[in-house]
Amino acid sequence: MQWLRQALQQRFDDEQIPWDELWLGQAVMLSYRSRCVRDRVGAVMVTDANLVIASSYNGAPPTFSGDTGQKCREWCPRATATAPGVAGKPGYEDCYATHAETSAVRRAPHVDRLTTTRLYVSRVPCYNCAKEIAGARVTHGLIEVVAPLSHESIVQHGDVNRSVEFLARCDVKVRLV
Numbered sequence: 668m669q670w671l672r673q674a675l676q677q678r679f680d681d682e683q684i685p686w687d688e689l690w691l692g693q694a695v696m697l698s699y700r701s702r703c704v705r706d707r708v709g710a711v712m713v714t715d716a717n718l719v720i721a722s723s724y725n726g727a728p729p730t731f732s733g734d735t736g737q738k739c740r741e742w743c744p745r746a747t748a749t750a751p752g753v754a755g756k757p758g759y760e761d762c763y764a765t766h767a768e769t770s771a772v773r774r775a776p777h778v779d780r781l782t783t784t785r786l787y788v789s790r791v792p793c794y795n796c797a798k799e800i801a802g803a804r805v806t807h808g809l810i811e812v813v814a815p816l817s818h819e820s821i822v823q824h825g826d827v828n829r830s831v832e833f834l835a836r837c838d839v840k841v842r843l844v
Contacts, residue, residue: 723770801837
């Protein structure tokens with residue numbers, strides 16, 4: 668962890684790290700727990716008092732017995748179908764993983780409707796996750812999604828505007844940093 672300390676010290680030598688950068692950084696770090704060969708995503712949900720209420724990364728559900736501890740290409744139908752020499756066009760429905768955003772929202776305890784929660788995601792949520800995030804507003808108050816807008820998000824999910832526009836129509840504030 669020395670490399671991380673050095674990087675942070677260089678960037679924030681005489682100041683505190685801003686909350687948004689801290690939580691986005693934690694989401695990125697969590698994404699490296701994923702064994703997905705296609706995309707690594709992390710998510711952190713915090714209250715308006717900056718208390719973490721849930722965090723997650725994309726991967727097989729905890730109760731899934733087929734996870735061998737190896738990269739998902741060893742056990743996930745979607746990943747194995749993309750291996751060289753394998754025919755077929757796998758889709759989301761072939762993947763065993765739950766997405767980080769959905770998993771974090773489901774793991775979050777009930778939060779008072781007056782509480783503002785923020786969901787920090789290591790990349791722009793896909794459309795299905797956007798629907799889950801918007802649906803969680805009923806029990807989780809106002810959710811603000813903070814995510815980096817990167818080339819990686821566009822490559823993985825095509826038009827990221829679809830997710831962002833949907834969340835806006837559901838009164839979910841989205842900030843792309």
